[in-house]
Every structure is written in C-alpha cells, then in structure tokens.
Amino acid sequence: MxxxxxxxxxxxxxxxxxxxxxxxxxxxxxxxxxxxxxxxxxxxxxxxxxxxxxxxxxxxxxxxxxxxxxxxxxxxxxxxxxxxxxxxxxxxxxxxAALIEGSKDFAKQFMQKYAIPTANSKTFTKYKEAKAYLEEKGVPIVIKADGLAAGKGVAVAMTMPEAVLALKEMMLEERFGEASQKVVIEEFLEGEEFSLMAFVNGEEVYPMPIAQDHKRAYDGDKGPNTGGMGAYSPVPHIPEKLVEEAIQTILFPAAKGMVEEGREFRGILYAGLIATNEGPKVIEFNARFGDPETQVVLPRLESDFAELIFALLKNETPDVRFKKAGIHLGIVLASKGYPEQYETGQLLTGLDQVSPEIAIYHAGTKLDTAGNLISNGGRVLLLQTFANTMKEARQILYAEMKKLDNPNFFYRIDIGAKAE
Incomplete structure (x- = not known):
C-alpha cells in the first residue's frame, strides 16, 4: 500500500x-x-x-x-x-484534541480538573500583573508562551533579571507573536526530565519506552531552549516503577479526561515529565511524536508500524512490541547560532564518510543547484545508533559526528552522558 x-x-x-x-x-x-x-x-x-x-x-x-x-x-x-x-x-x-498542545493554559486547566500532577501555575494576559506575580513568587521560576513556539517558548529563569527579561520579550516585544500574548508562569520543579509517549485511541493507551531529550543548546544543559539537541532511549536511571506510576496517574487519566471533554484523542500523546520527590509530574503535553525522541524510540519498535497504525484507525487492538535490550542514541547537528540567528545554505561535509550502519535522519537539508547537500534550518540532521550500553553507543556515535565537524555547525558532546 x-x-x-x-x-x-x-x-x-x-x-x-x-x-x-x-x-x-x-x-x-x-x-x-x-x-x-x-x-x-x-x-x-x-x-x-x-x-x-x-x-x-x-x-x-x-x-x-x-x-x-x-x-x-x-x-x-x-x-x-x-x-x-x-x-x-x-x-x-x-x-x-490537539489543543492539549496548542494552549498551555488549556492544558493546565485540564490537568487541574482531572487531578493530573503538574506544577502550580497562573496564566496572565497583562504584563504588569505578570511582573507583579513574578516578584511575589521569586526565582527560580518558569515562564511559558501559551501557544506554539517550536519548542523555544519556555524560559527557565534562575535570577529575577532573567525572569523579567523573558517576560518582557514574550509579552511586550512579542518574541513569539500571538503565541506569547498570553503566558503561563509556573513553579520551578527539581528533578530528572524524561519523555513518555503513547499510542492513544480514546481511552485506550499503549505506552512506548521512555526517552530523554536534551533541550538546552550547549553542553552541561547551558544556553537557550531549543527543539532538542539529542536524545536516547530507554533511560536506565529512571526507575520502571516511576514510569508505571506516570502511565497510571498521567496517561490514562489524560486519555479518559479528553473523552469526557468531548475532545477524544486518537494519535500520539506525548507527556514531557519530571521525576520529583513527590512522583512524576507533567511539564507539558504534545499532541504528536516528539522530535528528536522519535528518532530513538521508533527504531525500538519490533511490531509492524503500518499495521499498528492501521489497527488504531480501524478501532482494532494493535500489536505494540518494543525492543527491551540495548540503547538507541541520537545526536543533532545544528546550524551555528541556533536557536537564535543562524545562516542557511551552508555546505554539509563528511556525510559520505559516515558508516552505513549509522541512521541519518534529515531535518533541515536541501540540494543546491550543483546537487550538493546544504543546510536549510536550525536543526540540520541527526545521527542515530544502537549499542548494548550507553558508553559503547557514545563512543560509536561521537566518532561518526567528528566526520561532520565544520565551523558552520555545532553539536553537544554530552548527549547521553548521564546514562553512562
């Protein structure tokens, strides 16, 4: 077909x-x-x-x-x-149903209504009121554009000047256009972040293995938020018991709640979670596969992907089986300057030297008039490999990433380091 x-x-x-x-x-x-x-x-x-x-x-x-x-x-x-x-x-x-991603304010109200664990928050449409709330609550604090901002509309502010600047950029300077005319300010949660995606059909939920994304642009989780600089799956240091708790207290209530809201969900529900001392809590919901988590989770799928989707579309029970052993690791090559100002049209070098055993997923590439592959976005491509251990996966993949070294591009050198 x-x-x-x-x-x-x-x-x-x-x-x-x-x-x-x-x-x-x-x-x-x-x-x-x-x-x-x-x-x-x-x-x-x-x-x-x-x-x-x-x-x-x-x-x-x-x-x-x-x-x-x-x-x-x-x-x-x-x-x-x-x-x-x-x-x-x-x-x-x-x-x-996609509004669960399209509006942070909707998602927050939805979680409150259905007792889904998440950070305490308040929504604002006026800068003065939002600034007063910031000063009342203090830092660290998290400020989010209500609408879509390509994964970049979140500021985790550790100082008050950072918080006020982020708020000013969003609400007064309209950095994210309409998306930041309304902002959600929420408490800062401590803990390890991870991504839990599931195939959902109404109240039926079929979880996938968890992954961990690296959102910040630079090593050591420094720099601005991006769409994601690399990921791996599974996440060995997140206990299975915690994942099961997240499935029961977050995914199932969310699927059931969407049905009750008259917004029955069919597709991929993505829960961006944090493991706190009080258990897993929701940072955000997305209404589709995560990027770059998909590039490391889908290769783990052992059942036939087309048959699985077709079964869900026909309201039948799908065959959902994932590989349990080993680690899939993916590292993003990004344009210099991303996620702020960057140039496109830069020649990609070294791709022909990458081992055929390494998966290459193209994100922002195109051919120039001479037939050469050039950059056409902030995140340009991702290299992905599979190995028995994270140490082995990192050794393999970073040796391949070096072949792409080029002053016009950059990549983080600590992707997966926490799981070694």
Whole structure:
C-alpha cells in the first residue's frame, strides 16, 4: 500500500523510514519532506503541510491507504478533521484534541480538573500583573508562551533579571507573536526530565519506552531552549516503577479526561515529565511524536508500524512490541547560532564518510543547484545508533559526528552522558 506522511523534519524522516520497513508498504510519500530524505527511498511531494485541500486531492489521486500527520501546526489547523470529512484515514488528533498542545493554559486547566500532577501555575494576559506575580513568587521560576513556539517558548529563569527579561520579550516585544500574548508562569520543579509517549485511541493507551531529550543548546544543559539537541532511549536511571506510576496517574487519566471533554484523542500523546520527590509530574503535553525522541524510540519498535497504525484507525487492538535490550542514541547537528540567528545554505561535509550502519535522519537539508547537500534550518540532521550500553553507543556515535565537524555547525558532546 501507499502511505502519506505530512511534515518535513527529522521526526517525519524517522516515521517514513519505519513505515518503509513495514511488509505491506511499498511507497511512502512525504509532504513536503526535504531533499535529504530522498536518498532513503522517500518520495517527497511539493505540498505544504497546512494545505489540506491539496493534500487531500493528492491522497485521493494516489489512492493512499492512510496519512500520518507529524507536526503540531497542521494538527492544530484541522488537517485530520479535513481528511476525515473527505472520507480518508488520517492518524493524528482532531483540532479540538490537539489543543492539549496548542494552549498551555488549556492544558493546565485540564490537568487541574482531572487531578493530573503538574506544577502550580497562573496564566496572565497583562504584563504588569505578570511582573507583579513574578516578584511575589521569586526565582527560580518558569515562564511559558501559551501557544506554539517550536519548542523555544519556555524560559527557565534562575535570577529575577532573567525572569523579567523573558517576560518582557514574550509579552511586550512579542518574541513569539500571538503565541506569547498570553503566558503561563509556573513553579520551578527539581528533578530528572524524561519523555513518555503513547499510542492513544480514546481511552485506550499503549505506552512506548521512555526517552530523554536534551533541550538546552550547549553542553552541561547551558544556553537557550531549543527543539532538542539529542536524545536516547530507554533511560536506565529512571526507575520502571516511576514510569508505571506516570502511565497510571498521567496517561490514562489524560486519555479518559479528553473523552469526557468531548475532545477524544486518537494519535500520539506525548507527556514531557519530571521525576520529583513527590512522583512524576507533567511539564507539558504534545499532541504528536516528539522530535528528536522519535528518532530513538521508533527504531525500538519490533511490531509492524503500518499495521499498528492501521489497527488504531480501524478501532482494532494493535500489536505494540518494543525492543527491551540495548540503547538507541541520537545526536543533532545544528546550524551555528541556533536557536537564535543562524545562516542557511551552508555546505554539509563528511556525510559520505559516515558508516552505513549509522541512521541519518534529515531535518533541515536541501540540494543546491550543483546537487550538493546544504543546510536549510536550525536543526540540520541527526545521527542515530544502537549499542548494548550507553558508553559503547557514545563512543560509536561521537566518532561518526567528528566526520561532520565544520565551523558552520555545532553539536553537544554530552548527549547521553548521564546514562553512562
């Protein structure tokens, strides 16, 4: 069968690759995709991810069996709703259900209503009131843009000048546009962060192995928040008992609560969690696969990915089995200056020297007029490997990353170090 994936990043490349390994899939289209995906058998289609009308027309013309929506923006613009209305199968939550990611304020009120553990918080639309609250609460404190900000709309402020600057940038300077016209200010939680994703169909929840993302731009978790600089799965130092507690106290109540709200969720529910002394608490919910967590979690899937999604779309019980042994590690190569100002169009060097045993997931790459691969985004690509131990995985992958050394790009050298 033919399958369509909507999106253009490393997450979508990983989804495409996993679908291509399914026994019943012979063609995977990605709209719009990126040039770097083409070498791995993905057919890129020049249709933008929010153009529901053109995407539906393409899916009908090509007799696509089902569509997988990767990013949050098309989900929140109602692409799944449009596909469903056209009588087509699309995997992902409706616009109403995707609001769990689209509004931090909605997510907070939802968690409070259904007793899902999370940080105490307050929402503001006026700068003066928000600043007064900051001064009352003190630091450390967390400030979040209410809407979508590509993973960058969060400031973890350790000093009051940092907090006031972040608030000013969001609310007065509109750094994230409409997304930061409303902000959520919440208490700072201490603990180890981890990502727990699950396939969800109404009240049915099928958890995946946990992963740990590295959000800060620089080594030692320094610098601004990014979309993610690397990840690994599983996370050996997070106890299994804690993960099970998170499944029972967070994932199941969230799925049930969305049904009760009339926003039944079908797709991937992502819970960004923190292991506190009081147990796991929610930092954020996403309505889709995480990036770069997908690039290290999906390769662990042992059951057939296309069959699994098809079963969920048909309201059948899916076969969900993941590899238990070993570690998958992924490291992002980013454009110099990311996540702030950076240049695109920089020549990628050394890719031809990377071992064929290493998976390469392209996020922001394109071909120039001479046929050379150049950068076309902040996060350019991710290298991923599998090994029995984290020490071995890090040795393998950093030897490969060195082949990509180039003054126009950078990568963190401590990805996975906590798990060695």
């Amino acid at each position: 033919k399958v369509l994936v909507i999106g253009s990043g490393g997450r979508e490349h990983a989804i495409c690759q996993k679908l291509l390994s399914s026994r019943d899939v012979d063609t995977v289209f990605c709209a719009p995709g990126n040039d770097g995906m083409k070498n791995s058998g993905v057919h890129c289609v020049d249709i933008q991810e929010k153009n529901a009308k053109a995407l539906i027309h393409f899916a009908q013309e090509e007799a696509v069996a089902f569509t997988v929506v990767g990013p949050e923006i098309p989900l929140l613009s109602g692409v799944v709703d449009a596909f469903t209305e056209a009588g087509l199968l699309a995997f992902g939550p409706t616009k109403a």
